[in-house]
Amino acid sequence: MSQLRAITHNGLWNQNPVLGQMLGLCSLLAISTSAVNAVSLGLATILVMAMANLIVSLLRGFIPHEIRIPIFILIIASLVTVVDMAMNAWLHDLYLVLGIFIPLIVVNCIVLARVEAFAAKNSAGLAAFDGVMMGIGFVWVIGLLGAIREFIGQGTLLAGIDMIVPGMQAIQVLPEDYPGFLVAILPPGAFFVLGLLIAGRNWLDHRANERAKARLLAAQQSIPAGA
């Protein structure tokens, strides 16, 4: 149980793919121009990560250590191709939005990183769970990044949601005549916002550390001398 909790905490916060390990920035920057795009690609990434971790974990006895990297890449690339074809066939509207980004999952190093660092050494269930948790860690950050960039750049939230949930409308947060702030949509904006998010995380961690230290100190002081 504590193992599951550790995996969850690692994926969502401690070793968060984006904020902690800073992996997968390539696809992160490319598609976090709006919240809907970002979250949708993130969901596809969760699927690929869970499947890749599961399969590598199941096959880990058969994969020679020396050639594990080409085999991992082969497995990941095949899974992405499968997800790509399946989405094209059965989730076509979503595919029209995300189609060009799906292949980016292959080069998202977070997938390979988890396969190498976790799935190759752990049992199938834990590996799949780690894939899902790391994926969720990726999604919440990329979704937040997308939302912030969309809000600053376009003044809307959830633009394009109607392509996924028909009938739902984007929220116009800022006035209609908001002129937009192009830098937020362009790649440099992704770096700026990501930098701020990482700074925010470090600040929260730092504050939590300070508090823990202060508590510890207080606890030590309250122990009477000589006890």
Next chain:
Amino acid sequence: MSAPELAPIPIPPAPPPPGAARISLHTAVTLLAFTLAFTALMAGVYQLTKPVLDATALDAQRRMIAEVLPPDLYDNELLEDAIQLPATPALGLAAPTTLYRARLGDQPAALVFETAAPDGYSGEIRLILAVRADGRLAAVRVTQHKETPGLGDYIDAKKDKNKQHPWITQFSGRHFGDPPREKWRVKKDGGVFEQRAGATISARAVTNATTRALGWALERADALYALPAGSQWKEPAR
């Protein structure tokens, strides 16, 4: 609990270290096994999804044509009455495409074909347009583009924030005469077509490509309608 007597296991002599050729062969076979297994997986999914993909591709084509040409303007089987266009630099097309001919009671009604603007802000912009037999442009739509989201992508009616009158609909029903051909430009270039502030390049690319394509079709309309279905279009020698 008594263990059975065991004969001492003779320690086998250490095998000679395998040579480089053996190692590479063994490694290659392992890799090949994995490749085969995962290629089989992909092939299986491909087989499974192919019928669905073909159906959606056809459906998408029908829907795309319906965007530029209202179905009540023709009564023939449009997808059957097609001719092949070779790569046509005049239309910005580097690969063969298909041109569809709409007819109403055997009379020419419209030509539906693709064109491409090579000079978008982020590369090529592909368009589909329908040119009616009376010389009017029925409509034009963007089918593929990589323009900046939230800025240049208003050329795509689906992405345009103005849902009532998307930018691209200002071409619908226009012809060389309304406005005159030399005015088929964006306002910034002295023409009549709107552009949106900050993204003139996208609008200019679409406008110019549309103008070129309309001119191309009008010059060849009779020959294009006359060609038997299924044949290949050849640019007449001048």
